[in-house]
Amino acid sequence: MTTAPTARKGAVGTARTRVEGRDKVTGAARYAAEIPFAGLAHGWLVLSTVARGRIRSLETAEVLAMPGVLAVLHHGNAPRLNTDYIGLLGVPPDPTCTVFQHDRVPFVGWPVALVVAETPEQAREAAEALVVRYEEEPYDIAFTADRPDAYPVGGRMPAVTGKGDLAAGLAASAVVVDAQYTTPEEYHHPMEPHAATARWDGGRLEVVDSNQGATWVVGELANLFSLDPASVRVRSEHVGGGFGSKGVRAHQVAAVMAATLLQRPVRVVLTRRQMFSLAGYRSPTIQRLRLGADTDGRLRALEHDSLSHTSTVHEFVEPSTGATRVMYDADAHHTANRVVRLDVPTPTWMRAPGEAPGSFALEAALDELAEKCGIDPIELRVRNEPERGPVSGLPFSTRNLIACFREGARRFGWADRDPRPGLRREGRWLLGTGTAAASFPVMAMPSTAAVTAEADGSFTVRISAADIGTGARTALTQVAADALEVAPDRVRVRIGDSDFGPAMIAGGSMGTRSWSWAITAAAGELRERLVPGAAVPPEGITVRSDTTEAVGALAQMERHSFGAQFAEVAVDVATGEVRVRRMLGVFAAGRIINPLTARGQFTGGMIWGISMALHEEAVRDRASGGHYGADLAAYHVATHADVPHIEADWIDDPDPHDPVGIKGIGEIGIVGAAAAVANAVWHATGVRHRSLPIRPDRVI
Numbered sequence: 001m002t003t004a005p006t007a008r009k010g011a012v013g014t015a016r017t018r019v020e021g022r023d024k025v026t027g028a029a030r031y032a033a034e035i036p037f038a039g040l041a042h043g044w045l046v047l048s049t050v051a052r053g054r055i056r057s058l059e060t061a062e063v064l065a066m067p068g069v070l071a072v073l074h075h076g077n078a079p080r081l082n083t084d085y086i087g088l089l090g091v092p093p094d095p096t097c098t099v100f101q102h103d104r105v106p107f108v109g110w111p112v113a114l115v116v117a118e119t120p121e122q123a124r125e126a127a128e129a130l131v132v133r134y135e136e137e138p139y140d141i142a143f144t145a146d147r148p149d150a151y152p153v154g155g156r157m158p159a160v161t162g163k164g165d166l167a168a169g170l171a172a173s174a175v176v177v178d179a180q181y182t183t184p185e186e187y188h189h190p191m192e193p194h195a196a197t198a199r200w201d202g203g204r205l206e207v208v209d210s211n212q213g214a215t216w217v218v219g220e221l222a223n224l225f226s227l228d229p230a231s232v233r234v235r236s237e238h239v240g241g242g243f244g245s246k247g248v249r250a251h252q253v254a255a256v257m258a259a260t261l262l263q264r265p266v267r268v269v270l271t272r273r274q275m276f277s278l279a280g281y282r283s284p285t286i287q288r289l290r291l292g293a294d295t296d297g298r299l300r301a302l303e304h305d306s307l308s309h310t311s312t313v314h315e316f317v318e319p320s321t322g323a324t325r326v327m328y329d330a331d332a333h334h335t336a337n338r339v340v341r342l343d344v345p346t347p348t349w350m351r352a353p354g355e356a357p358g359s360f361a362l363e364a365a366l367d368e369l370a371e372k373c374g375i376d377p378i379e380l381r382v383r384n385e386p387e388r389g390p391v392s393g394l395p396f397s398t399r400n401l402i403a404c405f406r407e408g409a410r411r412f413g414w415a416d417r418d419p420r421p422g423l424r425r426e427g428r429w430l431l432g433t434g435t436a437a438a439s440f441p442v443m444a445m446p447s448t449a450a451v452t453a454e455a456d457g458s459f460t461v462r463i464s465a466a467d468i469g470t471g472a473r474t475a476l477t478q479v480a481a482d483a484l485e486v487a488p489d490r491v492r493v494r495i496g497d498s499d500f501g502p503a504m505i506a507g508g509s510m511g512t513r514s515w516s517w518a519i520t521a522a523a524g525e526l527r528e529r530l531v532p533g534a535a536v537p538p539e540g541i542t543v544r545s546d547t548t549e550a551v552g553a554l555a556q557m558e559r560h561s562f563g564a565q566f567a568e569v570a571v572d573v574a575t576g577e578v579r580v581r582r583m584l585g586v587f588a589a590g591r592i593i594n595p596l597t598a599r600g601q602f603t604g605g606m607i608w609g610i611s612m613a614l615h616e617e618a619v620r621d622r623a624s625g626g627h628y629g630a631d632l633a634a635y636h637v638a639t640h641a642d643v644p645h646i647e648a649d650w651i652d653d654p655d656p657h658d659p660v661g662i663k664g665i666g667e668i669g670i671v672g673a674a675a676a677v678a679n680a681v682w683h684a685t686g687v688r689h690r691s692l693p694i695r696p697d698r699v700i
């Protein structure tokens with residue numbers, strides 16, 4: 001059979017159900033903890049019950065005598081790891097993941113042992129029976145605005161930016177907003193808990209895992225165990241959510257240790273409760289905003305200071321002022337991301353890290369400024385549109401923020417809004433509407449892909465991408481089909497296997513963009529190589545691509561997606577309950593590959609914003625250093641009943657410097673969403689709520 005591509009384009013931009021959707025709803029799709037292995041043993045992690053101190057003893061003899069128990073791994077017998085390296089994301093490994101290397105305990109829920117047994121039940125029973133004695137030390141979990149030990153931290157951006165005289169700018173301003181905003185500890189627990197099975201197979205380490213990037217996990221494991229990356233294979237075909245939490249964690253490392261020691265496959269699954277200390281979370285933030293403006297709303301001075309916390313063992317900063325450096329300019333413009341080290345678990349990237357809490361503070365402060373100036377909140381933003389990046393001075397590749405506001409305002413009915421607060425009443429409900437801006441950086445990272453023309457006329461794409469529930473596999477199928485100029489049903493996209501070569505992780509809203517770039521490059525070259533009418537050999541014809549150079553050649557610009565969020569709320573004057581009645585988000589986020597799954601990405605983020613505004617909050621117990629109720633019964637998240645009417649749409653905004661026009665849509669949906677809800681609560685009640693979540697007891 002010949003494989004001259006039929007001239008057909010048009011998959012990109014059409015709504016398509018997931019190519020693996022049927023497998024997922026019928027149960028045929030298997031997740032990491034469901035894949036069977038012969039001779040499988042099960043590991044159960046034992047976590048510290050004290051917030052700081054030293055392990056004095058582990059009484060392993062009794063536990064080793066229990067039924068089915070094969071081993072107890074701990075700091076006294078575990079293999080030594082190499083932890084002296086910088087990983088794929090540019091940071092050293094978090095010691096929480098490099099398990100059992102010493103006897104120190106830096107927080108409640110720190111991994112102190114792994115009990116391995118024939119069955120998960122035996123492992124769990126033995127793990128719960130293991131007596132661990134500690135030398136306890138005083139601990140400090142006090143996250144307060146006035147910590148003298150807080151310090152600025154960069155990470156993926158400068159820690160501090162500044163220009164102009166802030167004091168002078170504020171003094172010269174006719175209108176000043178000076179307010180503190182706080183957000184609590186928030187957790188990104190995917191539906192599928194973290195799980196990994198490790199085994200040695202013919203001299204290679206194989207890990208079947210649930211992660212956001214096989215390349216990432218291979219790199220970390222190869223470094224930690226001093227292995228040639230080529231001798232490590234990580235597979236992760238279906239992933240039930242990630243949101244930033246699914247990188248290398250304690251369970252993969254513990255599973256590899258145990259599989260090495262026992263020379264049989266070992267599976268370690270985190271429980272929901274264990275995820276609260278081992279899978280990362282969003283740090284609480286305390287943010288101060290100072291805005292100074294003329295009476296016409298034009299900003300003269302802007303200061304945004306954000307404090308977050310991290311553990312004593314690993315430095316992670318929540319970069320909450322990132323969006324402020326892009327959104328609004330002022331002659332005096334100062335931002336800082338600071339951190340304080342406490343005896344708490346290490347936070348990590350959680351959907352729209354920085355932008356999510358930062359946009360709550362920034363966009364709520366803008367709303368307060370609009371009120372003080374007597375200007376419509378959308379008009380205030382129009383008047384403060386910067387020509388160039390306020391901090392970088394670089395031009396924007398595209399900036400369609402105002403177009404999003406205009407389209408959103410039209411659809412939401414914003415023009416009819418009476419700006420005065422506390423006026424609309426419907427029975428026991430006060431009604432209000434609010435808006436906020438959204439933005440998220442647009443980036444791409446090098447990836448490799450292989451595209452094969454098969455002898456039967458079909459095409460196979462191999463890329464170490466991860467579909468963490470976003471629909472990425474389907475989007476990549478559409479992108480490949482268009483690049484090959486064939487119908488999507490002739491294209492099979494295989495992902496989630498590190499043997500396909502290095503590729504970007506599903507993260508930073510740049511997975512689909514980075515992978516599509518590599519697929520487009522390989523597919524384009526393959527199409528040129530295929531001779532119409534010529535037969536394809538049985539092994540097929542394969543073209544590989546590597547986008548390292550192309551991505552590296554991107555000129556420095558301010559590259560972002562933008563959006564406008566709108567919310568209508570009703571506030572119960574008797575109970576203080578806030579109900580969101582409707583929500584609309586309009587985004588300028590590049591070319592949309594699949595409207596069906598893209599809408600799910602946007603509304604998923606927006607619902608998370610409602611959740612952030614009204615529900616989510618993990619509370620630490622000062623008496624133990626741990627949480628009250630570390631489970632999804634105590635940690636409230638928004639459900640269907642909390643979202644009666646939600647719409648997301650977009651305007652035409654192809655990225656001019658991307659081969660497909662993609663920008664990335666994974667995170668922007670949550671940005672600004674909580675502020676839109678909080679601003680609507682003010683409009684309903686006349687009261688500003690600057691601490692999230694806006695619980696009934698805070699409203700009353």
Ligand code: MOS
Pocket residue numbers: 212242243244245349350351352353506507508509
């Ligand atoms: Mo995301 S927080 O970039 O997985």
